[in-house]
Structure formats: structure tokens, C-alpha cells
Amino acid sequence: MNLPEVDIIGTGNLATNLAPALEQNGFIVNNIYGRSQESAKEIANRLYQATAVNDLDFSSSKSSVFFITISDDAIEEVAREIILPDDAIIAHTSGTKSLSALGYTASPNFGVFYPVQTFSKAKRVNFENVPVLIEGGNRFTEKTLLKMAKKLSSTVELASSSQRRMVHLAAIFAGNFTNAMMAHANELMATANFDLQLLGPLVEETLNKSILLGPEVAQTGPARRGDLEVLDEHMQMLEKFPELQETYRNISQQILDRYDEES
Amino acid sequence: MNLPEVDIIGTGNLATNLAPALEQNGFIVNNIYGRSQESAKEIANRLYQATAVNDLDFSSSKSSVFFITISDDAIEEVAREIILPDDAIIAHTSGTKSLSALGYTASPNFGVFYPVQTFSKAKRVNFENVPVLIEGGNRFTEKTLLKMAKKLSSTVELASSSQRRMVHLAAIFAGNFTNAMMAHANELMATANFDLQLLGPLVEETLNKSILLGPEVAQTGPARRGDLEVLDEHMQMLEKFPELQETYRNISQQILDRYDEES
Structure with missing residues (x-):
């Protein structure tokens, strides 16, 4: 044609x-x-x-x-x-x-x-x-x-329209919400006098792994390990950042639940 | 030496x-x-x-x-x-x-x-x-x-030890928590019969922009635009996924608050 x-x-x-x-x-x-x-x-x-x-x-x-x-x-x-x-x-x-x-x-x-x-x-x-x-x-x-x-x-x-709508919603989690996490990271980096760019290679590697191996396999961190001592320490460090504390609690709890069920 | x-x-x-x-x-x-x-x-x-x-x-x-x-x-x-x-x-x-x-x-x-x-x-x-x-x-x-x-x-x-501890905490938001968002996205993609890999280019572009332009500038999406109609639709679509609904509400509210203050 x-x-x-x-x-x-x-x-x-x-x-x-x-x-x-x-x-x-x-x-x-x-x-x-x-x-x-x-x-x-x-x-x-x-x-x-x-x-x-x-x-x-x-x-x-x-x-x-x-x-x-x-x-x-x-x-x-x-x-x-x-x-x-x-x-x-x-x-x-x-x-x-x-x-x-x-x-x-x-x-x-x-x-x-x-x-x-x-x-x-x-x-x-x-x-x-x-x-x-x-x-x-x-x-x-x-x-x-x-x-x-x-x-x-x-x-x-x-x-179909309903498939597309679901892909779009997934894209909000994978794009908009990951960027919102970067905004939180940026706020914390600033308090330590470091630039967000320092985390560039970490973010790239994390998300390459997430896409390549799947996010379930790629998950790491204190919540994934069930390291409650570090989680407590972080909650304390975030006391001056109520928004970040709320996100930290919410996401960490979900990771704990997800991997606890498996083990 | x-x-x-x-x-x-x-x-x-x-x-x-x-x-x-x-x-x-x-x-x-x-x-x-x-x-x-x-x-x-x-x-x-x-x-x-x-x-x-x-x-x-x-x-x-x-x-x-x-x-x-x-x-x-x-x-x-x-x-x-x-x-x-x-x-x-x-x-x-x-x-x-x-x-x-x-x-x-x-x-x-x-x-x-x-x-x-x-x-x-x-x-x-x-x-x-x-x-x-x-x-x-x-x-x-x-x-x-x-x-x-x-x-x-x-x-x-x-x-210093306290700077490093803060960078590590920021890295959890930028790495572990972005990956947790990918896990949510993965769950939604599966319900639409699509592979997470379809979102690969979106994730890469989002996080490149986030690092390059800063996450405040890079933020897009319905919450950023204050599009309450789409937010409501998405909350309904997530009714069968209480965990994802909680995250959607939490993060969207934070984006709404953040950009509402600015405007």
C-alpha cells in the first residue's frame, strides 16, 4: 500500500x-x-x-x-x-x-x-x-x-480498550510512581549534600534487572531481607519527613508481606 | 604508592x-x-x-x-x-x-x-x-x-557515617521502592496479558529524565495534571487489588499535594 x-x-x-x-x-x-x-x-x-x-x-x-x-x-x-x-x-x-x-x-x-x-x-x-x-x-x-x-x-x-486501559495503569506505576520515588530520594540526597546523579547507576541496574529477571527476583533491600532493625532505624531517620515515612512504611510492609507469604 | x-x-x-x-x-x-x-x-x-x-x-x-x-x-x-x-x-x-x-x-x-x-x-x-x-x-x-x-x-x-546512612536510605527509595512499583506494574500487565517488557522503554526514558532533568520536572501523569476523573477511574479499576489501590492513593495524593502547593 x-x-x-x-x-x-x-x-x-x-x-x-x-x-x-x-x-x-x-x-x-x-x-x-x-x-x-x-x-x-x-x-x-x-x-x-x-x-x-x-x-x-x-x-x-x-x-x-x-x-x-x-x-x-x-x-x-x-x-x-x-x-x-x-x-x-x-x-x-x-x-x-x-x-x-x-x-x-x-x-x-x-x-x-x-x-x-x-x-x-x-x-x-x-x-x-x-x-x-x-x-x-x-x-x-x-x-x-x-x-x-x-x-x-x-x-x-x-x-482492546480494556487491555490498553490496564497497560496505561501499569505504566503509571512503572513510570509516574517510580519517578515519585526518585523525588523522595532526591529530597534525602539533598539533606546529605549529594546530587541525585550519584544514584544513577544504581537506578539503571535495578530497573534493568527488574525488566530482565522480573521484579520479584530483582527485589533486594532491608524489607526483602526482613531486616526489622534497619527498617526501624530508617523510620526514625524519616521522622522529619512524614510523607516519606508514610511511603516507607507502606511499601516496606508490602514487600515484607509479599516475601513472607513465600517463605 | x-x-x-x-x-x-x-x-x-x-x-x-x-x-x-x-x-x-x-x-x-x-x-x-x-x-x-x-x-x-x-x-x-x-x-x-x-x-x-x-x-x-x-x-x-x-x-x-x-x-x-x-x-x-x-x-x-x-x-x-x-x-x-x-x-x-x-x-x-x-x-x-x-x-x-x-x-x-x-x-x-x-x-x-x-x-x-x-x-x-x-x-x-x-x-x-x-x-x-x-x-x-x-x-x-x-x-x-x-x-x-x-x-x-x-x-x-x-x-561521613551520617551522610552515607542518608545516601543509603535514598538508595532504597530509588532502587528497592522503584522495583516494588515495577512488581505492581507487572501484576497489572499480567491481567491484560502483556509482558512487563513492553514497559521497558517507558521506564528507561522516565528514569533518564528523572536523573537528567530532576524528578520534579520529570513528573508526568494524571496526578501531576490534577486529573481527578482519571484518578477515580483508576481507583475503581484497582478495587480487586487492595495493595495496589493503597499505593495508588498514597503516591497520587503526594503528587497532587506537591504540585498543588506550587501552582
Whole structure:
């Protein structure tokens, strides 16, 4: 099949990463839609021939695939307002929203294209390594989105809305919550006059092991060893940090319970 | 200075990684002490000329530096029992135990050599990237341990016992607790019939950003955005997982509080 041409609705972190990734993989990106023309221009200017637009009437666009990369709350509203060329495919990119959120579009060809990654404007991500989960409301949409995803990424899977929602929730534990632990670590490192970077190799090794051997095998530390003396000492050290103390107690108790049951 | 020769007390994860790292950097390792001769042999056999021993009388050892790599609980007992050559340096490798835990040794030359890393027997760590924190009971010990650490690692720092204890506690948040989050993620991924590996690139990117930009800047997710609708949905999805629900509530609340104060 010829590569479909693409328009992107949204100017956030994902759009900033997805648009150039599409171009690098041979797709033509025609329009970048933003409510603010400014931010749409910022992305369009870095592309080969894209135009910044701020009107949701795409009836004269040459594109046949439309990616919605805006916040979850706004998806249904845009789906209601957008005007698409005949037979166009429209896909949202949310981990949470179900496929049916696009049921409001006039097009029968709606689907989901969910990249399992955290994106920033400041730090470009190599899309080759980004797993993409695909869902299509019909066979044509599913097939097209699968083929497009495979041009961008080496890991592409079909996932139902409920599977995807669960992967997204797992990703919050693996991403957002591990980062919250890093914030706590950072606070403690600062009190000892050390930089968080000192823990870089430890974090890297821990999470490599976690992915490689599985987190059950990779778990170490005083709670894993059932070393109650060290746990008590740490609770005392954290008396001036009630938030950290609460987290320390909660997570340590869960590790104790988990490994106690096993032994 | 000539490189001091070394004996290692202990046969655990650290000894398994430290002994070959010392050899590769030009140190002669003479003896590996283990209560079980078997496990001492396992390490000694992979070294150039080391001998497995199970007697704490080292008075005739050619080594001048002795690393204690055993569990925290046993350090003081070994310090009491060990017999060292004159002027030998003895160092423990614990993140938690203070320098004074070695006050029981006959030698005045005691110190701490704490590698900030998680070690396994199964997966060899490159010591070049392992930060080492040094403390010495006197100037001679401090100087010698600093020089030795710098032969092994590119990141060597002095740290007092209380600084080191705080770094160790921070390392528990950054290592053990992030891994506990991975265990939760793993449980959720399994219910969706996906492998944890799908989250590998996300975890890597998240923690690279956390170290590079700082965890405050790197924080993303529904709690960071104050998206209460998604938080409610997730709490419902976790109803069958009370442990995960507790963690979700705890960490999300902390993220909400932290970023609410700022805005």
C-alpha cells in the first residue's frame, strides 16, 4: 500500500515527537492543528511541508489519516466538531479513553494508536523503541493503523480498550510512581549534600534487572531481607519527613508481606 | 604508592563482584574468607591466585587491606574475632553501619568503602560506573581507601557515617521502592496479558529524565495534571487489588499535594 498522508490534531508533547517521526519514516504530514496557531507553527516549521491550521474543517485536506493527540478531556468534543474527507481514518492516542470516544465522528473509520511512552518537548524520543498498541473499529482501520505503526516502531500489538486501559495503569506505576520515588530520594540526597546523579547507576541496574529477571527476583533491600532493625532505624531517620515515612512504611510492609507469604 | 594486596571477608553478591574488579585493576587478591569453604572456593577459583580460607586469623596474610563484605548484623562480631597483620587496614562496605562498628578491631586503621550499587551473583556489574563513598578513621586509612577506590571507579567521594546512612536510605527509595512499583506494574500487565517488557522503554526514558532533568520536572501523569476523573477511574479499576489501590492513593495524593502547593 502507499503510505497514507497524515494530519495531526494537537501540539503537545506527543505531537512534537510523532510528527517528525512520521516524516522520517516516509509519511507526508500535511497539517498540524492547534487552537493556538503559534504552537502549531512551532511544530509545522520543523517539518518538510506541513501547514499550521486552527480550523477543524479538514474536508479539503489531502490526508487520509488523522491523529488526535490532545488531552483526554477534549477528545470527544473534537470528535464531534471535526470534519473529515470521505473514508478518512481518525485515531486517538490516549491510554485511557475507549475506542467509542470517537463514535461521535461522522467517519466509520476510527481507531486507537497508543504509544506506550512518556514524551517531552525538550527531549526527543526514538520512535523505533516505542511500543504502539492498536485498536480499530473496523478491519480496514485496524489494518491501516497496524501497518503505519510498524513503519515507526519495532513493537506493535493489538489491544482492546480494556487491555490498553490496564497497560496505561501499569505504566503509571512503572513510570509516574517510580519517578515519585526518585523525588523522595532526591529530597534525602539533598539533606546529605549529594546530587541525585550519584544514584544513577544504581537506578539503571535495578530497573534493568527488574525488566530482565522480573521484579520479584530483582527485589533486594532491608524489607526483602526482613531486616526489622534497619527498617526501624530508617523510620526514625524519616521522622522529619512524614510523607516519606508514610511511603516507607507502606511499601516496606508490602514487600515484607509479599516475601513472607513465600517463605 | 604500590597497590596494596587485598583479602576479602565474605562470599556474597558484593564479594562476587568486587574480587574480580580488584584483580582487573591490578590488585592482588590473596584470600577469600567464607564460613563455608565451598562458597569461598567458588569466588577464589575464578581469580588468578586467591585461596579460600575459613579461619579469621590473617596474621600471616601478605595482604594489607581487608574488606568486610558480610551482612550488617555480622560486622561487629567479625571485627571482634579477626586477627590482622600489623598496620593492616580493615574496611566494611555497608551503607548503614557507622565507622565505629569497626572500633572493636585491634587495628587503629579502620574505614568504610561503600559502593552505591545493587549487586547480584548472576549479573556482573562494571565497577567503573559504581560510585564509592569513603570514610577513614585516620588520615592514612582515608588516603589509602580513596586511592584504591579511584583505581576501580570514576566516581569516588568522601562521606561521613551520617551522610552515607542518608545516601543509603535514598538508595532504597530509588532502587528497592522503584522495583516494588515495577512488581505492581507487572501484576497489572499480567491481567491484560502483556509482558512487563513492553514497559521497558517507558521506564528507561522516565528514569533518564528523572536523573537528567530532576524528578520534579520529570513528573508526568494524571496526578501531576490534577486529573481527578482519571484518578477515580483508576481507583475503581484497582478495587480487586487492595495493595495496589493503597499505593495508588498514597503516591497520587503526594503528587497532587506537591504540585498543588506550587501552582
